[in-house]
Amino acid sequence: MSCEHLICAACAGPVVEGRCPVCREGRAKVHHHGFMGLSPLVIALIVLLVVALVALTHVSGY
Template sequence: MTYDRLVCANCAAPVNEGRCPVCRANRVRLQQQDEGPFGGLNPVALIALLVMLIGAMALLAHQTA
């Protein structure tokens, strides 16, 4: 999730502007979530990667049987 479109319930300003302590805390939290190994990928890309991995495992299992 990106924080560029989120609106703070505390001050009714965009979260990315960081006007109040709640906005700043949520902005930092969301930035830390993006730092993970798959943080930059969107959910569709992650699902596609998972499907490809399952397909490769099935192909490998079929060849060894």
Template sequence: MTYDRLVCANCAAPVNEGRCPVCRASRARLQQQEEQQGLFVGLSPAMLVALLVVLLATLALLAHQTV
């Protein structure tokens, strides 16, 4: 989840503006979580499937050339 769409329950402002201490704490926590996420977290499922197909095709091509 990204913090650019969250609304603070304390001050009713967007969390990404950081108007109150609750907003700033939530924004810092979410930024820390985004930094800890892995390499493939931003890819869509379709992109992951496409990468898998390319990988399998490459492996099949390499296997065919060695025979």
């Protein structure tokens, strides 16, 4: 979803400009990020690294 075409009910300005606190909050909700502010790609890379490390420790344990 994009906030390019959304109009703020509080200030009647485009939400994308973030003129008032209501605009900024709405823009933040539309453009939310993944867990703890990380992008989904970074989260996927972290999960992949953890799986690889677990696999390496499991293989080296034998």
